[in-house]
Structure formats: structure tokens, C-alpha cells
């Protein structure tokens with residue numbers, strides 16, 4: 492099985508790559524350079540079986556304007572580009588797994604949040620940066636939705 496690991500040079504990518512190789516997969520790892528052009532991305536993905544996209548500027552930083560832009564673009568714009576490229580491939584990967592975040596859910600102490608959890612946003616008293624993270628998460632997931640012509 493041929494796996495393409497985008498955003499694979501980071502913490503999760505290293506763990507997943509090690510695990511997948513132990514299981515016998517052929518893993519090609521890319522960092523941010525993979526997103527420098529649609530052609531480059533397409534070249535890496537054509538004929539692959541699985542695409543795993545973990546790209547995203549690390550959130551362990553101050554949430555100033557520049558870092559917020561980087562947090563958003565490195566997730567949402569890269570995923571939009573990936574969506575566009577996958578939909579244009581002759582032989583797209585059969586499976587595309589994309590990173591997301593539990594931050595999309597409301598902050599909850601009353602119940603666990605799983606796939607049937609409630610989306611967060613504008614809870615009374617929540618700090619503004621929480622809403623920013625939730626908006627990033629929603630846009631990030633939205634960017635994976637099928638585009639016209641997606642197979």
C-alpha cells in the first residue's frame with residue numbers, strides 16, 4: 492500500500508509513518524513544500540492508495556494576527572488545494588484522511604464530545620480566541636467537502 496503523508500514531518504506524522512512502515516506500507520513523507528504548487532502536489536499523489544493530510548502550523552504560539560493567519564491558511568488553504576488536486580487526478584487515492592481538531596466542539600464539562608458532539612461557538616463567557624479556533628476548525632472541515640467533479 493502506498494501512503495502519501497502530507498504534513499508528515501511533524502510529531503503525528505513521525506508516529507504514523509513509523510507505525511505504517513512497520514505494517515509494510517510504503518510511505519512518502521512531505522512537509523510544507525508539497526503545497527508550493529498544484530502540479531507538485533498532484534505528482535506526489537497520483538497513483539497513491541491513501542492520502543493522509545496533517546499539515547498545519549503548530550498552535551503552540553501566541554494568537555497574534557500573523558500567527559492566526561498562519562494557523563488558518565496552513566490548514567484551510569492547504570486542504571482546499573488538496574481537495575482541488577485530488578479531484579483532478581486520473582488515479583486519485585482511494586482514501587483521504589484529513590486532520591481536524593476536537594476544538595470544533597463546545598467546551599463541555601457535562602458530557603463527552605464524540606462524532607455526535609455539539610459544535611462550539613459564541614458560548615457565553617468563552618474567550619474570543621476559542622471562537623477563532625472553532626471557526627478555523629469548521630472551515631478546515633468544510634475544505635474537505637466534495638468539489639464539483641470529485642470522484
Ligand SMILES: NC(=O)c1ccc[n+]([C@@H]2O[C@H](COP(=O)([O-])OP(=O)(O)OC[C@H]3O[C@@H](n4cnc5c(N)ncnc54)[C@H](OP(=O)(O)O)[C@@H]3O)[C@@H](O)[C@H]2O)c1
Nearest residue numbers: 498499500501502503504522523545546547548549565590
Ligand atoms: N499533536 C496533537 O496532539 C494534535 C491534536 C489535534 C489535532 N492535531 C492536528 O494534527 C496535525 C499535525 O499535528 P502535529 O502535532 O504533528 O504538528 P507539527 O508537529 O507541528 O507538524 C506540523 C506539520 O505541518 C506542516 N506545516 C507547518 N506549517 C505549514 C504551512 N504553513 N503550510 C503547510 N504545511 C505546514 C509541517 O511541515 P514543515 O516540516 O515543512 O514545517 C509539519 O509537517 C496538525 O494539523 C494539528 O492541528 C494535532
